[in-house]
Amino acid sequence: MRQIKLQDYQVSIGNAWAEIQNTIDFNGVSKCFVLVDAMTKEYCLPLFLEKSQIKPDGIIEIPAGETYKTIETCQRVWNELFLHDADRQALIINLGGGVVGDLGGFVASTYKRGIKFIQVPTTLLSQLDASIGGKVGVDFLSLKNALGVFNNPEAVFINPAFFDTLSDRQLKSGFAEALKHALIADRSMWDNIKGITDLRTIDWEPFLEESLLIKKRIVENDPYEKGPRKALNFGHTIGHAIEGVLLETEHSLLHGEAVLLGMIAESKIAQIRGLLNENELSEITNHLRKYVDFSFDLQQRDMIINLIKGDKKNEGDKILCTLLNAIGQYAINQDISLEEVEVGLIYLEEQFDYSNV
Numbered sequence: 001m002r003q004i005k006l007q008d009y010q011v012s013i014g015n016a017w018a019e020i021q022n023t024i025d026f027n028g029v030s031k032c033f034v035l036v037d038a039m040t041k042e043y044c045l046p047l048f049l050e051k052s053q054i055k056p057d058g059i060i061e062i063p064a065g066e067t068y069k070t071i072e073t074c075q076r077v078w079n080e081l082f083l084h085d086a087d088r089q090a091l092i093i094n095l096g097g098g099v100v101g102d103l104g105g106f107v108a109s110t111y112k113r114g115i116k117f118i119q120v121p122t123t124l125l126s127q128l129d130a131s132i133g134g135k136v137g138v139d140f141l142s143l144k145n146a147l148g149v150f151n152n153p154e155a156v157f158i159n160p161a162f163f164d165t166l167s168d169r170q171l172k173s174g175f176a177e178a179l180k181h182a183l184i185a186d187r188s189m190w191d192n193i194k195g196i197t198d199l200r201t202i203d204w205e206p207f208l209e210e211s212l213l214i215k216k217r218i219v220e221n222d223p224y225e226k227g228p229r230k231a232l233n234f235g236h237t238i239g240h241a242i243e244g245v246l247l248e249t250e251h252s253l254l255h256g257e258a259v260l261l262g263m264i265a266e267s268k269i270a271q272i273r274g275l276l277n278e279n280e281l282s283e284i285t286n287h288l289r290k291y292v293d294f295s296f297d298l299q300q301r302d303m304i305i306n307l308i309k310g311d312k313k314n315e316g317d318k319i320l321c322t323l324l325n326a327i328g329q330y331a332i333n334q335d336i337s338l339e340e341v342e343v344g345l346i347y348l349e350e351q352f353d354y355s356n357v
């Protein structure tokens with residue numbers, strides 16, 4: 001078991017099951033609820049209850065999938081908490097992927113002006129991405145995480161044991177966030193990661209720790225994303241827009257898949273701006289493309305552009321994107337034009353020839 005200490009909470013990686021009950025006891029909790037979605041209820045909850053020996057006062061279930069990361073789903077959960085007479089000493093354990101963690105954290109942060117919560121992320125994506133940094137929220141008007149707050153959990157329990165419940169597609173999507181951490185901050189991690197050929201054989205505990213230490217450094221330096229934390233949004237200006245547009249279509253993508261596409265398109269923009277050279281762009285594209293084994297459709301350009309214009313990082317009319325200026329180095333607040341976005345999207349289409357799915 002490994003531990004990462006952040007300013008006001010701790011992340012345990014590995015078998016720390018008994019620590020979950022200890023955290024509940026330490027916090028003088030009146031009632032404890034476990035939030036699951038339909039998938040984690042079936043595939044993760046039995047293992048979680050058996051190993052942690054927790055006896056929750058209620059299991060609250062929401063439907064699975066990004067389309068349910070909405071304020072309407074929050075209302076259902078708030079309603080359940082009221083029905084169970086949850087008071088301000090109640091605590092929610094969010095057992096699931098990014099949607100459960102982000103939405104559950106938001107529900108907890110706003111219920112009776114805030115109750116405590118614990119994150120038990122079950123997907124590779126949520127373990128690497130949403131688990132630390134305190135960003136909680138929901139989507140709105142197709143804009144990803146448009147409503148939300150920064151609020152830290154009491155503790156985070158990460159366990160690769162849950163990866164047996166993940167499909168290869170989910171695993172690859174989650175891996176995108178590790179690729180992102182390496183690309184923005186660690187050239188040698190990138191070189192190592194390029195050597196990985198089979199995600200199922202990774203020794204996860206040290207791998208997760210290395211990747212999360214990058215994120216920890218960034219979020220502790222800038223918890224409210226005034227500056228350097230924007231580095232973590234590399235690939236997200238274009239990625240979030242693609243994800244949002246495709247969300248309700250038959251070609252919907254997982255978050256990490258959209259971020260992979262975003263990282264490729266944004267690397268092309270960095271190259272035309274002279275931040276990356278041709279070789280670096282090819283190296284990034286050639287490695288990231290190994291994880292792009294899904295089709296995608298970028299034809300709804302106007303909608304993609306509209307969502308890019310609504311990105312949280314923008315200021316006024318300026319689209320402020322995070323780009324790479326070398327492998328392992330980032331440049332925030334890059335004021336990119338719509339023409340450059342178009343070049344990035346065309347580059348993506350050319351790489352994969354998925355423009356006519």
Ligand SMILES: O=C(O)C(=O)C[C@@H](O)[C@H](O)[C@H](O)COP(=O)(O)O
Binds near residue numbers: 133177
């Ligand atoms: O923790 C962060 O900060 C990140 O930007 C991590 C992202 O990978 C993550 O997807 C995040 O939720 C996106 O944040 P948002 O504020 O752009 O919605």
